[in-house]
Amino acid sequence: MKLLILGGTGLVGQQLIAQALAHKDVTQVIAPTRTALAPHPKLHNPIVDYAHLPQNADWWQADAVLCALGTTIKIAGSQAAFSRIDHNYVIAAASLAKAAGTRHFVYNSALGANADAGSFYLQVKGQVENDLRALGFSALTIVRPSLLSGGTRKDKRPAEAIAIFLSHLFGSLIPRRYRAVDVADVAAAMLHAAMNASFTATDSVAILESDQLQGALTRTTEKSRQVQ
Structure with missing residues (x-):
């Protein structure tokens, strides 16, 4: 299976690439990034500028796109x-992949994403979801994790770190969908969705909320062992 991974240098993206490269049924991983990744026999790593994506690159055609592309308002510098x-970079890349014949798009969104949300962050995530639906992929999978735990961020986020600490400390008292979810679980759920897509005559949209992502890596690992 040939997978195209967007946002490969972020927390979830790094996990996606690592898990995809380790998967026996993945023959090639295409990960366009701004800076070079560590080489791997199954990895094709085009160096790109997301503001000027190549229109006719043959690598836009894949069995599925897994998108973990994103930033924060603080890092970006403005809304x-x-x-x-x-929004723009994700939809531009999705449009090119769709035009190239890619049938399945898996998008890492956020818990509470809604174009009408009070939070600008969640508004943008919700608008991306709406625009991805409008592109008409044969299958669209949206995952909506809560706070992300695990991995090492390049930027410091004190408020998020405190929230994650409290989530772990009082985990049993917090509703499951609001608990911090490990980046490895988010990646595992996305990869599982990409590898097990079911295509129908009409557009198919699946939404995985944060509570459904909890323990995804453990579940997929156990299923893999059972198959072996």
Whole structure:
């Protein structure tokens, strides 16, 4: 299976690439990034500028796209810059993949994503979901994780770190969908969705909420062992 992974240098993206490269049924991973990744026999790593994506690259055609592309308003510097990255770049890449014949798009969104949300961040995520639906992929999978735990961020996020600490400390008292979810579980759920897509005559949209992502890596690992 040939997979195209967007946002491969982020927390979830790094996990996606690692898990995809280790999967026996994945023959090639295409990961366009701004900076070079560590080489791997199954990895094709085009160096790109997301503001000027190549229109006719043959690698846009894949069995599925897994998108973990995104930033924060703080890192982007403004709401406009954030929207350009999290919305415009994602939809531009999705449009090119769709035009090239890719049938399945798996998108890492956020818990509470809604174009009418009070939070600008969640508004943008919700608009991306709406625009991905409008592109008409044969299958669209949307995952909506809560706070992400695990991995090492390049930027410091004190408020998020405190929230994750409290989530782990009082985990049993917090509703499951609001608990922090490990980036490895998010990646595992996305990869499982990509590898097990079912295509129907009409557009198919599946939404996985945060509570459904909990323990995804453990579940997929156990299923793999049972098959062996």
